[in-house]
Amino acid sequence: MSVLLLSSEEVDENATMERVIPAVEDAFAAYERGTAQMPAKSYIDLDRYNGDFRSMPAYMDAGEWDAAGIKWVNVHPDNPDQHDLPTVMGTMIYSDPETALPLAIMDGTALTMKRTGAAAAVATDYLAVEDATTLGIVGAGIQSYAQVDAITKIRPIQEIVVSDPDNERIADFIDHFSDRYDVQEGMIQDAASSDVLSTVTPVRDPIVSLDDVGDHTHINAMGADAEGKQELATEIGLEAKLVIDDHAQTTHSGEINVPYSSGELTDDEIYGDLGEIIVGEKEGRRADDGISVFDSTGLAIQDVAAAHVTYQNARQSGSGTEFDLLSTS
Structure with missing residues (x-):
């Protein structure tokens, strides 16, 4: 039976932010309402290879959604320097829930980039000031591009400040976006004082302090995705309206995992899940809010939602290569 194979370029072409952002928002809502299944993300640690x-499996059964899939993904920080490969790679299998037939096998790396950017955009839409015009980026790797592409879809961003110790990355970033925005290199504190800040680094010691952050800055903490990682000083989480994507994942491997495990930050400091805000159970940004933080670990429901949109678009556009995975003879 025919399965659609989608390359990185084809995923990038068909996973448009205009459709992925609302799909990811729907996924958060479905999970909150209990119409999605998402077993805990399982890890295989490879200390030998750093x-x-x-x-990451998930199933969504909500309204127009009847979608299932699993993503097999890695995080290898040494890949770029030692092997000329991305830090994060993945493969997504998107399946028909009724028959379990794989409908598509697609590059999960590009899909991860898109849905991660989309998650930040959804959080920004609910938590950032309405007239946000400045965006700070800490970490100019590949995910920083998706952050800009997504967040600029939902806020009128005009100025971007990017901070990264790698001068080549900074130059590439500025060159990529300078025809659309006023893009400047700055220190971390320059980026962190923006209306919206996205941190996309793999650091284990906090690099953004409370003093760096503006009075009403919304922060998308995207980089911490494993136990021991932390980008923001603990004081920021204690001061901010702290919103998470999933309690089990964020306390184990998200931005708050280090202070949570030590007891410096507890459930009392967590305002709620993003899904609770989306479905109206809790308020998003209020006029008197100061700093807000979205702790994002990345959820399998986001991947399934993004894969659903990508597959639909690819079928409509004729993208991809069909092949027989299962023999019916």
């Missing part, structure tokens, strides 16, 4: 594997 990396890990993660398996």
Whole structure:
């Protein structure tokens, strides 16, 4: 039976932010309402290679959604320097829930980039000031591009400040976006004082302090995705309206995992899940809010939602290569 194979370029072409952002928003809502299944993300630690594997299955059954899939993904920080490969790679299998037939096998790396950017955009839409015009980026790797592409879809961003110790990355970033925005290199404190800040680094010691952050800055903390990682000083989480994507994942491997495990930050400091805000159970930004933080670990429901949109678009556009995975003879 025919399965659609989608390359990185084809995923990038068909996973448009205009459709992925609302799809990811729907996924958060479905999970909150209990119409999605998402077992805990499982890890295989590879200390020998300074990396890990993660398996992420999910199923959504909500309205127009009847979608299932699993992503097999890694995080290997040494890949770029030692092997000329991305830090994060993945493969997504998107399946028909009724028959379990794989409908598509697609590059999960590009899909991860898109849905991660989309998650930040959804959080920004609910938590950032309405007239946000400045965006700070800490970490100019590949995910920083998706952050800009997504967040600028939902806020009137005019100025971007980017901070990264790698001068080549900074130059590439500025060159990529300078025809659309006023893009400047700055220190971390320059980026952190923006209306919206996205941190996309793999650091284990906090690099953004409370003093760096503006009075009403919304922060998308995207980089911490494994136990021991932390980008923001603990004081920021204690001061901010702290919103998470999933309690089990954020306390284990998200931005708050270090202070949570030590007891410096507890459930009392967590305002709620993003899904609770989306479905109206809790308020998003209020006029008197100061700093807000979205702790994002990345959820399998986001991958399934993004894969659903990508598959639909690819079928409509004729993208991809069909092949027979199962023999019916």
